[in-house]
Amino acid sequence: MVKEMKIKKVIYFDNAATSWPKPPGVKEAMVQFMDEVGANPGRSGHFRSIEAARIVFETREALSILFHVKDSSRIVFTLNATESINLALKGLLKPGDHVITSSMEHNSVMRPLRDLEKKGIALSIVPCSKEGMLDSREVEGKIQSNTKMVVLNHASNVTGTLLPVEEVGSIVRKHNLLLLVDAAQTAGACPIDVERDGIDLLAFTGHKSLYGPQGTGGLVIGERIQEKEMIPLKQGGTGSRSEFEEQPDFLPDCFESGTPNGVGLAGLLAGVQFVLGKGVEQIRQNEMALVEMLIKCLKELPQVKVYGPENQGDRIATFSFNVAPLPPSETASRLEKEFAVLCRPGLHCAPAAHRTLGTFPEGTVRFGLSAFNTEAEIDTAIQAIFQISKEG
Amino acid sequence: MRAEKLLKGKGIKIDLVPVPREISSDCGVAIELSVDSEEEAFHLLEENKVSILERYARGQEGKFEKK
Numbered sequence: 001m002v003k004e005m006k007i008k009k010v011i012y013f014d015n016a017a018t019s020w021p022k023p024p025g026v027k028e029a030m031v032q033f034m035d036e037v038g039a040n041p042g043r044s045g046h047f048r049s050i051e052a053a054r055i056v057f058e059t060r061e062a063l064s065i066l067f068h069v070k071d072s073s074r075i076v077f078t079l080n081a082t083e084s085i086n087l088a089l090k091g092l093l094k095p096g097d098h099v100i101t102s103s104m105e106h107n108s109v110m111r112p113l114r115d116l117e118k119k120g121i122a123l124s125i126v127p128c129s130k131e132g133m134l135d136s137r138e139v140e141g142k143i144q145s146n147t148k149m150v151v152l153n154h155a156s157n158v159t160g161t162l163l164p165v166e167e168v169g170s171i172v173r174k175h176n177l178l179l180l181v182d183a184a185q186t187a188g189a190c191p192i193d194v195e196r197d198g199i200d201l202l203a204f205t206g207h208k209s210l211y212g213p214q215g216t217g218g219l220v221i222g223e224r225i226q227e228k229e230m231i232p233l234k235q236g237g238t239g240s241r242s243e244f245e246e247q248p249d250f251l252p253d254c255f256e257s258g259t260p261n262g263v264g265l266a267g268l269l270a271g272v273q274f275v276l277g278k279g280v281e282q283i284r285q286n287e288m289a290l291v292e293m294l295i296k297c298l299k300e301l302p303q304v305k306v307y308g309p310e311n312q313g314d315r316i317a318t319f320s321f322n323v324a325p326l327p328p329s330e331t332a333s334r335l336e337k338e339f340a341v342l343c344r345p346g347l348h349c350a351p352a353a354h355r356t357l358g359t360f361p362e363g364t365v366r367f368g369l370s371a372f373n374t375e376a377e378i379d380t381a382i383q384a385i386f387q388i389s390k391e392g
Numbered sequence: 393m394r395a396e397k398l399l400k401g402k403g404i405k406i407d408l409v410p411v412p413r414e415i416s417s418d419c420g421v422a423i424e425l426s427v428d429s430e431e432e433a434f435h436l437l438e439e440n441k442v443s444i445l446e447r448y449a450r451g452q453e454g455k456f457e458k459k
């Protein structure tokens with residue numbers, strides 16, 4: 001299987017799930033960590049432990065530049081965006097609270113919220129349009145006296161539709177609520193400024209547009225949140241205040257128990273440095289030029305339906321489509337077998353989003369681009385979909 | 393780590409050392425610096441809101457005294 005794929009040059013359009021390839025330097029940083037550092041960060045005073053701690057710290061610093069976080073200790077590391085979202089929701093919401101979210105959310109938001117609902121937390125879901133667009137006024141309309149938090153994805157993992165985070169941010173500030181943003185699809189691909197956008201909690205993952213390895217991610221905890229009032233998902237060793245049997249109450253240690261993914265964070269640092277070096281705006285511009293070309297051509301094929309916003313400024317370089325009358329899985333399978341184009345069909349862990357689009361339960365075919373895709377790959381993909389749609 | 397970066401950036405000579413046993417059984421790291429640059433260093437850390445856990449001076453017999 002792997003051999004076969006090596007013969008044809010693979011076109012990888014599954015970056016919305018995990019980006020590939022990674023920039024030069026990511027793998028090298030991880031190998032270097034394993035070969036030359038390899039120790040436990042913050043657990044000892046020897047030079048290797050200090051070097052490991054320095055890498056973890058520099059990763060926090062690089063991310064604080066990227067997201068405009070003033071104090072890098074307010075970024076805590078997790079396994080992925082899902083863990084970050086769980087930490088934010090379960091750490092802050094209490095029975096009797098009310099929370100507002102959109103109908104375009106991923107299960108990383110929906111599942112913990114549905115679970116919290118059973119535990120006495122009220123939930124309102126603001127419906128989005130068929131293009132996945134959210135009207136921020138509708139969010140304001142759902143606010144009630146016990147509303148504590150608004151949870152939104154920054155961009156849909158199905159259609160790539162951007163939600164009006166900044167608008168909701170100012171509404172949230174006006175009503176003195178908290179805003180949790182799921183930036184799994186946008187961290188590194190879209191400019192994010194937690195101050196400007198009014199984001200109190202920013203959940204991100206390392207293995208998508210930050211170009212790090214899987215098993216890295218984090219949560220930015222804004223200054224409006226009292227960390228002492230937020231319950232950690234886990235307690236344990238932190239390398240700090242070891243004489244006490246109680247969990248430390250300061251950031252980031254209070255939420256970072258157990259040995260971190262040091263080797264992963266070394267890779268993530270190289271990934272974030274790549275993003276900072278190239279510039280998020282530049283990456284976005286390049287990706288958008290490619291995706292717009294692709295969508296424009298697909299819209300000319302009568303059998304193809306493209307989902308998502310009309311205005312290309314309202315999206316990121318991830319989108320969904322279907323080729324009638326084929327089910328998404330068959331389109332994806334033919335794209336792989338005949339054209340070595342790798343993508344993701346189905347529901348993308350986002351049943352609510354597919355219900356909103358009217359594509360539940362069949363789903364769609366999803367392409368997600370990265371900074372490494374080329375115009376030649378887009379041309380091949382257009383040819384491939386043209387061929388498949390002609391044969392039906 | 394943040395303190396190290398700030399102090400070294402200002403050209404203040406420091407060493408990262410394991411926390412001396414007499415002070416804490418913790419597995420952490422401390423910053424050791426000369427008395428001459430003490431005030432400048434602490435001023436800089438304060439300005440940048442680096443919280444200082446505890447501050448010790450090494451006495452004549454090598455004993456640590458809390459300041």
